[in-house]
Amino acid sequence: MSLKNNDLRRFGRFRLDAVSKVFWADEKLVPLPPKEVEILCVLTESGNEVVSKRLLMDRVWQDAFVEESNLSQHIYRLRRTFEEFGESGFIQTVPRRGYRFTVPVETETPADIVIERRSVSSTLVEEVETPTISSLAIFSRPYAVAAVGLLLVFAIGAAFIGYNGFGSPASISSIAVFPVRVIAGDEATGIRAHGLTESLVTHLGSIEGFRVSFYEAELKQPGSQIELVATGRELGVDAVLESVLQQDAGEMRMWLRLLSVNDGRQLWSKTIIEDARNVFRLQDQISHETAMALFRNLDPKALKHPTENSEAFEAYLRGRYLLDKRRSELYEQALVDFRRAVELDPRFAAAYSGIADVYALQANLKTGVLRDELYRASKEYSLKALEIDPNSANAHTSLAWVKRTHEWDWEAAEKHFRLAIDADPNYVTARQWYALLLTSLGRLDEAVIQIEKARELEPLSRSVLTNYVSIAQYRGDLDRLTSLAQKAESLEDDPARQWRVRMLALYRNGQFAEVVEMFRQRTAENGGKMTSDYGAMLAAMSLKKLGRPNEAAPFVENLMKRAADRPEAAYRLAVVEAEFGNYKRAMDLLEHCLRERDDRMVWLKVEPEFAGLRSFPRFTELLAKMRLA
Numbered sequence: 001m002s003l004k005n006n007d008l009r010r011f012g013r014f015r016l017d018a019v020s021k022v023f024w025a026d027e028k029l030v031p032l033p034p035k036e037v038e039i040l041c042v043l044t045e046s047g048n049e050v051v052s053k054r055l056l057m058d059r060v061w062q063d064a065f066v067e068e069s070n071l072s073q074h075i076y077r078l079r080r081t082f083e084e085f086g087e088s089g090f091i092q093t094v095p096r097r098g099y100r101f102t103v104p105v106e107t108e109t110p111a112d113i114v115i116e117r118r119s120v121s122s123t124l125v126e127e128v129e130t131p132t133i134s135s136l137a138i139f140s141r142p143y144a145v146a147a148v149g150l151l152l153v154f155a156i157g158a159a160f161i162g163y164n165g166f167g168s169p170a171s172i173s174s175i176a177v178f179p180v181r182v183i184a185g186d187e188a189t190g191i192r193a194h195g196l197t198e199s200l201v202t203h204l205g206s207i208e209g210f211r212v213s214f215y216e217a218e219l220k221q222p223g224s225q226i227e228l229v230a231t232g233r234e235l236g237v238d239a240v241l242e243s244v245l246q247q248d249a250g251e252m253r254m255w256l257r258l259l260s261v262n263d264g265r266q267l268w269s270k271t272i273i274e275d276a277r278n279v280f281r282l283q284d285q286i287s288h289e290t291a292m293a294l295f296r297n298l299d300p301k302a303l304k305h306p307t308e309n310s311e312a313f314e315a316y317l318r319g320r321y322l323l324d325k326r327r328s329e330l331y332e333q334a335l336v337d338f339r340r341a342v343e344l345d346p347r348f349a350a351a352y353s354g355i356a357d358v359y360a361l362q363a364n365l366k367t368g369v370l371r372d373e374l375y376r377a378s379k380e381y382s383l384k385a386l387e388i389d390p391n392s393a394n395a396h397t398s399l400a401w402v403k404r405t406h407e408w409d410w411e412a413a414e415k416h417f418r419l420a421i422d423a424d425p426n427y428v429t430a431r432q433w434y435a436l437l438l439t440s441l442g443r444l445d446e447a448v449i450q451i452e453k454a455r456e457l458e459p460l461s462r463s464v465l466t467n468y469v470s471i472a473q474y475r476g477d478l479d480r481l482t483s484l485a486q487k488a489e490s491l492e493d494d495p496a497r498q499w500r501v502r503m504l505a506l507y508r509n510g511q512f513a514e515v516v517e518m519f520r521q522r523t524a525e526n527g528g529k530m531t532s533d534y535g536a537m538l539a540a541m542s543l544k545k546l547g548r549p550n551e552a553a554p555f556v557e558n559l560m561k562r563a564a565d566r567p568e569a570a571y572r573l574a575v576v577e578a579e580f581g582n583y584k585r586a587m588d589l590l591e592h593c594l595r596e597r598d599d600r601m602v603w604l605k606v607e608p609e610f611a612g613l614r615s616f617p618r619f620t621e622l623l624a625k626m627r628l629a
Contacts, residue, residue: 013085315351410441444606465488
């Protein structure tokens with residue numbers, strides 16, 4: 001049954017006004033984002049019929065070009081909204097077709113429901129309509145009094161502030177922060193800019209009820225107001241903050257400007273000049289001035305500096321700048337900088353945490369005794385950081401990573417991830433690594449919540465997107481896997497690493513011939529050497545899926561040779577053997593990986609290719625030994 005001509009709809013505890021785009025749970029107004037209300041309108045008007053993704057995107061976004069991932073994210077958030085009210089299963093995904101609204105929808109007459117235009121009760125800036133006299137006249141319930149009161153408050157507030165409508169700083173509840181751009185200065189200036197950006201995101205993110213997103217990718221046209229605003233719209237925020245740093249003759253000069261995403265207007269701008277030796281004062285001024293521009297105040301206690309030694313802080317910033325690039329060839333230099341920071345200030349907790357992170361990332365690339373020693377050192381430095389600062393989000397996260405990846409102490413890992421998030425809810429690394437822990441434990445819905453929060457904080461972070469790809473594949477969420485992989489790949493500037501997430505997405509979506517061709521091309525570019533165990537695994541399994549298992553022999557043989565002294569290759573080979581139905585060999589390899597404590601074993605419980613092993617007592621025993629049963 002079509003409900004297209006029925007504008008007032010009821011389903012379960014909920015009501016929807018499809019004309020005014022208003023949504024209630026019981027008698028409570030729920031401020032959904034406009035696009036989510038529109039999606040709900042389309043789904044509920046189609047009865048129990050499947051609505052294709054293309055139809056939804058055409059109806060909701062009309063002539064605008066958007067990626068399919070935008071639709072998936074809004075559907076996910078709609079489901080979360082229902083779950084917050086104790087309901088689930090309202091929106092069903094129909095693989096490769098679209099979505100179905102599963103709950104019966106009833107229609108109501110106008111006398112039964114309040115009709116209300118969107119007003120200041122909505123937290124978003126775009127698409128706000130001003131109520132007309134006729135729309136206010138038909139209020140039939142007590143919400144009318146509250147709605148009129150809100151409108152009056154809004155009108156008085158707008159007049160007092162001096163702005164006529166939305167788009168003023170007072171209405172901003174979400175902001176995208178762009179990396180501080182350097183127009184004059186040396187390498188040290190660039191590193192300072194990196195630290196100033198991190199500080200700004202952290203301090204603004206400490207404001208309760210205020211969402212801060214960090215855009216880490218480079219703009220095509222730095223300084224372009226059009227591109228800044230367009231990117232802000234893509235990120236779904238109310239405003240964007242641009243900042244430019246210039247250093248010359250011992251002086252730092254910082255320009256800031258705040259732009260409305262709604263209409264592109266410049267809402268605020270500020271120039272700050274400070275002595276180059278006092279980066280802390282510059283940090284504080286930037287945070288305070290920006291917060292004041294948003295008509296909010298930061299607690300001065302939140303501006304605690306990790307060290308009072310400016311030289312130690314500079315060394316720490318250099319180390320973190322290099323480490324954040326996630327390039328193994330830069331790890332040693334990052335380690336030198338973190339150690340220098342500790343020498344200058346032995347009570348600098350964040351610097352100890354930086355050392356711990358370097359050792360943990362290096363350990364993931366090593367085998368045997370050396371790997372164990374690196375993890376041990378990582379743990380020691382994490383504990384040292386916590387001894388100095390028990391509330392260090394960085395240190396709790398560093399320790400949790402070792403507990404999960406190497407010690408397989410899941411309970412302790414979760415404890416420290418939670419402590420890290422409590423200490424700093426906007427620490428993206430804690431969010432995304434916690435999501436990986438939850439995935440290892442098979443708590444995949446919880447993992448999505450954490451990785452979504454990480455992505456909300458840093459929507460275009462390559463590492464967040466890459467980790468999201470892993471979670472999506474283990475969850476079997478093929479709807480978003482391809483779009484996530486494409487986005488992650490677009491943010492990768494190293495050609496040698498671009499192909500991996502794309503190959504995974506192709507494999508999970510059944511494009512096996514493309515997987516084989518991609519790996520063969522990559523091998524040819526590498527002089528015929530198969531240096532990627534991951535790629536060889538996917539190529540071998542793809543050939544089996546294509547009914548050409550004999551052609552997989554070179555890839556399997558390569559994995560067998562490398563498995564002798566590389567536990568990672570042994571794990572990848574175990575996946576291949578399980579896919580080929582060689583369960584005994586797969587189990588032998590997994591037991592070898594257990595003895596070697598290979599990092600990949602954290603995926604044992606959720607690896608899709610191990611489905612055929614789960615009824616084997618040896619596999620059950622393996623899960624028990626890892627405390628994953």
